[in-house]
Amino acid sequence: MSEEKDIEKQENNDLDVDLTFKPGTTVARSIVDEMKANYLDYSMSVIVSRALPEVKDGLKPSQRRILVAMNDLNLQPNAHYRKSAKIAGDTSGNYHPHGESVVYPTLVKMAQDFSTRYPLVDGQGNFGSIDGDSPAAMRYTEARMAKITPALLDDLSKGTVTYISNYDGTRLEPTVLPALFPNVLANGSDGIAVGMATKIPPHNLTELIEALQKMIEQGNKWEGKAVYNDLRKKKEEKEEIPETLNSKPTDYLENYISKNDLNLQHKIDELRAELKKNEEVLYPAFKSDITPSELIEIIPGPDFPTGGTIYDQKEILNAYATGRGRILQRAKASIVEGKKNRYHIVVTEIPYQVNKAHMTEKIADLVKDKKIKGIADIRDESNREGMRLVIILKKDAQPKAVLNKLYKYTEMQKVFNANMIALVEQEPKTLPLRRFLELFLSFRLVVTIRRYEFDLAEARYRGHILEGLLKALDMLDEVIATIRKSKSQDTAKTNLMDKFDFTEVQAQAILDMQLRRLAALERMKLQNEYKEIKEKIKEYNEILENQDRILEIVSSDLEEVKEKYGDERRTKVVKGKIDEISEEDMIASEDTLVTITHSGYIKRLPPNTYRSQNRGGKGVSGGETKEGDFIEHAFLCNTHDELLLFTNKGKVFNLRIFEIPELGRTAKGLPLVNLVQLGPDEIVTSVLTRDPKGAISKEENKEKVYKYFLMATENGTVK
Numbered sequence: 001m002s003e004e005k006d007i008e009k010q011e012n013n014d015l016d017v018d019l020t021f022k023p024g025t026t027v028a029r030s031i032v033d034e035m036k037a038n039y040l041d042y043s044m045s046v047i048v049s050r051a052l053p054e055v056k057d058g059l060k061p062s063q064r065r066i067l068v069a070m071n072d073l074n075l076q077p078n079a080h081y082r083k084s085a086k087i088a089g090d091t092s093g094n095y096h097p098h099g100e101s102v103v104y105p106t107l108v109k110m111a112q113d114f115s116t117r118y119p120l121v122d123g124q125g126n127f128g129s130i131d132g133d134s135p136a137a138m139r140y141t142e143a144r145m146a147k148i149t150p151a152l153l154d155d156l157s158k159g160t161v162t163y164i165s166n167y168d169g170t171r172l173e174p175t176v177l178p179a180l181f182p183n184v185l186a187n188g189s190d191g192i193a194v195g196m197a198t199k200i201p202p203h204n205l206t207e208l209i210e211a212l213q214k215m216i217e218q219g220n221k222w223e224g225k226a227v228y229n230d231l232r233k234k235k236e237e238k239e240e241i242p243e244t245l246n247s248k249p250t251d252y253l254e255n256y257i258s259k260n261d262l263n264l265q266h267k268i269d270e271l272r273a274e275l276k277k278n279e280e281v282l283y284p285a286f287k288s289d290i291t292p293s294e295l296i297e298i299i300p301g302p303d304f305p306t307g308g309t310i311y312d313q314k315e316i317l318n319a320y321a322t323g324r325g326r327i328l329q330r331a332k333a334s335i336v337e338g339k340k341n342r343y344h345i346v347v348t349e350i351p352y353q354v355n356k357a358h359m360t361e362k363i364a365d366l367v368k369d370k371k372i373k374g375i376a377d378i379r380d381e382s383n384r385e386g387m388r389l390v391i392i393l394k395k396d397a398q399p400k401a402v403l404n405k406l407y408k409y410t411e412m413q414k415v416f417n418a419n420m421i422a423l424v425e426q427e428p429k430t431l432p433l434r435r436f437l438e439l440f441l442s443f444r445l446v447v448t449i450r451r452y453e454f455d456l457a458e459a460r461y462r463g464h465i466l467e468g469l470l471k472a473l474d475m476l477d478e479v480i481a482t483i484r485k486s487k488s489q490d491t492a493k494t495n496l497m498d499k500f501d502f503t504e505v506q507a508q509a510i511l512d513m514q515l516r517r518l519a520a521l522e523r524m525k526l527q528n529e530y531k532e533i534k535e536k537i538k539e540y541n542e543i544l545e546n547q548d549r550i551l552e553i554v555s556s557d558l559e560e561v562k563e564k565y566g567d568e569r570r571t572k573v574v575k576g577k578i579d580e581i582s583e584e585d586m587i588a589s590e591d592t593l594v595t596i597t598h599s600g601y602i603k604r605l606p607p608n609t610y611r612s613q614n615r616g617g618k619g620v621s622g623g624e625t626k627e628g629d630f631i632e633h634a635f636l637c638n639t640h641d642e643l644l645l646f647t648n649k650g651k652v653f654n655l656r657i658f659e660i661p662e663l664g665r666t667a668k669g670l671p672l673v674n675l676v677q678l679g680p681d682e683i684v685t686s687v688l689t690r691d692p693k694g695a696i697s698k699e700e701n702k703e704k705v706y707k708y709f710l711m712a713t714e715n716g717t718v719k
């Protein structure tokens with residue numbers, strides 16, 4: 001006996017559960033095990049219930065609960081705005097186990113058109129700005145659903161999704177929304193969980209739907225199709241039970257015609273047991289053979305709400321194929337000529353998730369630190385019509401060089417590190433683009449089937465009532481007499497069921513029937529309605545028996561969404577790579593004068609330092625040197641040229657002209673030893689320049705190209 005207890009105790013320890021635990025008792029437990037268990041619970045809670053989006057509707061729990069609360073308040077796009085505090089309060093009180101101060105920031109982000117590609121909330125009031133301005137307090141702002149939001153909630157009341165109890169068990173909430181469009185890709189998502197983070201870029205809705213329709217056209221490659229069809233057939237054979245499993249709170253059985261059937265529950269249990277053996281094929285899945293290369297022809301890349309330009313489609317293709325990748329973004333900037341011969345750089349679009357005010361401050365700091373030269377002023381001319389950041393350049397500035405520096409040193413160029421993680425059946429997974437689309441189509445198949453199962457159940461229920469009413473009208477006198485003889489309504493219902501074989505539902509409908517229904521015209525209306533109901537039942541059955549027909553309906557629903565809410569792409573996609581910005585790209589290509597003294601001092605200065613003078617002019621000093629020194633080499637070249645320095649040791653050093661410091665006319669210059677590695681007693685004996693193409697002189701390009709240098713010493717040594 002004691003051995004059995006020891007075995008039971010050991011098993012309990014292995015499971016980290018003490019089955020003998022009772023309230024008020026103390027249980028010895030390792031703090032390490034306790035910390036592990038609690039941290040794991042916390043981690044899974046953050047992953048599943050907070051940070052990661054559901055692949056089916058693209059929403060995190062807080063976002064979904066806000067939309068459900070707005071739906072409860074009937075805040076449709078054409079409804080009056082309601083205070084954000086009311087929405088946040090209802091969300092917190094009914095669905096979200098946190099305060100409304102936590103809910104409100106989520107609601108705000110869902111309303112910001114610079115944060116969300118397709119805003120799901122239509123906000124009225126101050127909801128913040130791209131400059132990082134804080135939104136007004138929730139008591140001052142109002143909101144309702146955006147125009148596209150009903151497409152996420154469509155058919156929610158038809159048992160299309162699974163419901164669970166809310167945090168305090170007082171009501172039910174959907175685990176996902178029916179979602180007519182792939183919101184997880186349309187709006188993207190980002191969140192930090194425990195041990196993982198997701199960063200899904202937003203995409204263009206029109207392109208996403210066209211890709212889905214292309215996949216539907218190619219056909220469903222799902223291997224479980226035959227098993228699924230067989231199960232559906234078995235289900236139909238066993239019915240008279242129009243039930244969708246796991247579709248609470250809508251319970252078709254409450255309104256079913258055979259409610260008084262004593263064997264009903266047995267039939268339900270038998271059917272559930274049979275279907276549970278093949279749960280994975282209870283509803284169809286969707287598989288596609290479409291390749292990432294085919295997808296990228298339809299979806300060339302992400303489409304950010306702030307526009308901009310993205311580069312390197314090969315890297316985008318890699319991100320789509322693996323679920324991870326780097327996407328390089330650039331601001332949209334143009335160079336325009338302003339007044340007084342000054343150029344302006346006008347920025348109208350910036351990379352996604354960049355704070356415009358911070359970016360402007362960064363530019364100003366770089367100008368102040370002289371890391372970026374040539375900028376005279378920055379003006380933010382943005383208004384409700386759009387963004388416009390004007391960077392005014394100095395007269396002598398090279399616009400292209402300044403723009404390249406802005407790209408290199410500021411957030412006008414930024415990398416979006418895609419890490420496409422979403423919840424698939426409550427499990428976080430990194431998904432490629434095709435898998436996202438496949439899972440969405442699988443979900444839409446399930447939603448569409450459940451919708452028609454619901455419609456079929458309703459049609460059968462209504463048809464059954466109409467059968468009873470028409471039957472009652474055929475024996476009207478007897479029915480009326482039976483009712484009149486009954487002492488109470490309950491007795492009348494029982495008598496009708498016993499005498500005429502009406503069901504409880506039919507008997508109640510007869511008792512509720514108004515006297516005007518007895519007119520001949522009303523009888524004809526009932527007959528016509530019954531005929532229409534029979535046609536609907538036939539249509540719904542045909543749809544549910546044909547998976548290809550269901551796919552056609554899914555495609556048709558997508559087309560309707562595209563027509564209503566589809567728009568033009570905002571982000572431009574450049575297929576090629578962006579070349580690494582070199583220092584040369586940031587230096588203006590202009591003529592300059594270089595001087596080298598006999599003692600090895602070098603400098604460069606603008607050619608306009610010296611000007612031509614008429615006869616009798618006094619001239620200007622060519623430059624100051626130390627005593628005994630003089631200018632030995634002076635030549636005109638371009639800032640992008642290369643300087644070749646030949647020394648008395650037979651060496652050649654190359655030096656970019658823009659690396660030579662630009663100094664004033666009277667400055668001595670910088671010792672050459674600071675720029676090139678000259679040895680002791682090593683001096684420069686000869687100098688040549690060549691342009692970026694390798695030409696020694698301008699004439700060389702037209703005549704011939706030199707491939708070699710010949711050096712000769714005083715003693716006759718050559719190389």
